[in-house]
Amino acid sequence: MLEYSISIKYMLIGYSAILVVLFIYIASLFVRWRNLQRDLNSLEQTGKKG
């Protein structure tokens, strides 16, 4: 049987890895959306000035 301390350590590392990767991806979706929206707004403003 695996020692509890070792088992808990790897379980925590495993779930941390899962949460970190998913969080980074969701954050990247948010950042990319915000940047594109900013690009679109500046393009629309340039179009209005032109």
Added chain:
Amino acid sequence: MKPQPVALKILNVLSLGLFLAALALVFLYAPLEVTMNYVQKIFYFHVANAWVGMLGFVAAAVAGVIYLVKHDLNWDIIEVSAVEISLVFFLVAILAGSIWARPSWGTYWTWEPRLTTAAILELVYIACLLLRQGIDDPDRRARFSAVYTLLGSISVPITFFSIRLFRTIHPVIIGTGSASSQGSFDMSPKMLVTMFFSLGAFSVIFVTLFWHRIRLGQLSQVVDQRKMEE
């Protein structure tokens, strides 16, 4: 760009709720496995992430076929969205599996059939996204990508069945696996409930993120069109 539809807002809340509920089931409801105890709890999210990863690669192949038939660039957006999200989920499955393997097998990685085919699957689709970057013409890029994901999808069943077809140390929890498998365990009814709930929860999370990624692709298309008009 239109604001988020009500259905997507509902999916956002539902996804978060299901994710928290799945975590609660894993840590508060599922019993401790006798041999591996706590580290076995990685299994529930490992399997769920692998499941949605493979599902997305198949969805990408279907979107690719529809693009080849209809030549509508919206299907290219759907296809690349499925590939990107599946890569993330499959990477999570590989990482979680490696961390689980360390105390179970004594190593993070070994070139046995399941791990090897999973690594190839991930690399095949990473290459897809990289190669797309090298093609400027949207129609040519979409055509290439559609054929690529269709051919790449062959590696999905190979990865899935690798633990059932080859001699491997990767455990087969449902069904019969190789006699050489290490880290296998019997599923109690509570473990089964937790596993299937996690599969369902991650399927909903996949759909939600997929929808968000498709909207991002559509917004990117609008921005590119505006830039061309300038």
